[in-house]
Amino acid sequence: MELFNYFRSSASYRVRIALALKGLDYDYKSVHLARNEHLGESYSAVASSRLVPLLRDGDAVVTxxxxxxxxxxxxxxxxxxxxxDALGRARVRALAQDIACEIHPLNNLRVLRYLVKDMGLSEDQKTRWYKHWVETGLEAVEQRLLREGASGRFCHGDTPGLADCVLVPQIFNAQRFECRLDHVPAVMKVFETCMALDAFSKTQPSACPDAE
Amino acid sequence: MELFNYFRSSASYRVRIALALKGLDYDYKSVHLARNEHLGESYSAVASSRLVPLLRDGDAVVTxxxxxxxxxxxxxxxxxxxxxDALGRARVRALAQDIACEIHPLNNLRVLRYLVKDMGLSEDQKTRWYKHWVETGLEAVEQRLLREGASGRFCHGDTPGLADCVLVPQIFNAQRFECRLDHVPAVMKVFETCMALDAFSKTQPSACPDAE
Structure with missing residues (x-):
């Protein structure tokens, strides 16, 4: 398998964690977003959406x-x-989507670029925008972790899963932009439990081959 | 089953289509987003994320x-x-997420409100922002529909599914904001095929009990 990804892309990091949790080997293919490699012809021939990550598994291409x-x-x-169980799967998917549909899309590189370059936002405004969606979005996740009985050492029960694969990279982003995190102690406890595992710590952005 | 939703919420419309395709009855519970009913105490007791849609199925709550x-x-x-098949499922989920993670989160009501009220964007800028993400995002979907052999009368093959449930509401939003759509003929052909079915047409925003 080949994973086309970028060390700092949090969606890429989600998949690196999943591959590591499953103990699967893969070729790490770097697509440098900050240098616009995703917009080049060679990558857009593979990925019509020009987004990372992308997994190639034999003839199969999954985005x-x-x-x-x-x-x-x-x-x-x-x-x-x-x-x-179906209800458990629904809960884990919903938690993952609470982050992947409500927080992360607002804060990825192309959106931040567009806000500054095309909408004329200042760097201060951009940072305020970033923090707003991370801090309010994580608060919703915190409430779910606190209220819902299925929460455990991880987002769902006592083994890591899809929701944890999505949560941990979001916390990395939050820390990088110095977002407030003291209002989400249950989230941070799950984060720390995850980071004690190699599957999360050895795949983190700074450990990637293309890290800067 | 009870579906907490709002006639104009495109995420709600996705679920109404799915329920209709499966022929499932449900109680329509209106949560009026424009009147901030989702922020009220009675709804946030049910939904910690304060978002619609939410499905209550007996004791189970799914968001x-x-x-x-x-x-x-x-x-x-x-x-x-x-x-x-796993690869087909991956394709359908990815197509749905191309819309639900790349287009829709940037253009929902709370984001547009925040851009204008907190970031100081003009109405013109807001419209430009809206169109940008819809038009570029749908172009990526168009490329997938054209390039990938699994496309059929619907997004995937010749029966409606998850990706169609997500695509159709996005086109409604695009039309409402007068986005360009002539660059995505394959997308529009799928849209028209869907709209010929009761499951899509009879659940559309204007047909809802809380439509204005």
């Missing part, structure tokens, strides 16, 4: 980090990254 | 439109809204 993780979970079922 | 649709597909398998 979108959550879809890739579910694909890996279906093709390499052990250890499972989703619960065995 | 996030794509997670709800997968839950419905697992608990009521006929007709299936996802293909039977």
């Amino acid at each position: 979108q980090s959550m879809a890739i993780i579910e694909y890996l979970d279906e093709t390499h079922p052990e250890p499972p990254l989703l619960p065995s | 996030q439109s794509m997670a709800i649709i997968e839950y419905l597909d697992e608990t009521h398998p006929e007709p299936p809204l996802l293909p039977s």
Whole structure:
């Protein structure tokens, strides 16, 4: 398998964690977003959306980090990254989407660039925008972790899964932009539990081959 | 089952389509976003994220439109809204996420409000922002529909599924904001095929009990 990704892309990091949790080897293909390599002809021939990550598994090409993780979970079922019951799976997917649909899309590189270059926002405004969506979005995740009985040492129960693969990279981004995190202690406890595992710590941005 | 939703919320419309495709009855619970009903105490007691849609199925509460649709597909398998093969499922999920993670989050009501009220964007800038993400995002979907052999009368093959549930509401939003759509003929052909079905047309925003 080949994973086209970028060390600092949090959607890429989600997939690196999943591959590591499953103990799967892959070729790390770097697509340098800050140098616009994703917009070059060679990559857009592979990925019409010009986004990372992208997984090539033989002839199969899979995009979108959550879809890739579910694909890996279906093709390499052990250890499972989703619960065995429909309601549990729905909860884990919803938690992942609370981050992947409500927080991260507002704060990725191309959106921040567009806000500054095309909408004329100042750097201060950009930072305020960033923090707003991270801090309010994580508060919603915190409430779910606190209120819902299925929460455990990890987002769902006591084994890592899809929601943890999505949560941890978001916290890395939050820390990089110095977002407030003291209002989400349950989230941070899960984060620390995850980071004690090699699958999360050895795949982190600074440990990647293309890290700067 | 009860669906907490709002006629104009496109994430809500996705779930209404899925329920209709499966022929499932439900109580329509209106949560009026423009009147801030989602921020009120009675709704936030149910939904910690304060977002719609939310499905209540007996004691089970499921949030996030794509997670709800997968839950419905697992608990009521006929007709299936996802293909039977892992690669097909990955493609359908990725197409849905191309819209639900790359386009829609940038253009929902709370984001547009924040851009104008807190970031000081003009109405003109807001419209430009809206169109930019819809038009470029749909172009990526168009490329996938054209390039990938699994495309058919619908996003994937010749039966409607998860990706169509997500695509159609996005086109409604695009039309409402007068976005350019002549550059995505394959997308529009799928849209028209969908709209010929009651499951898509009879659940559209203007047909909802809380439509204005």
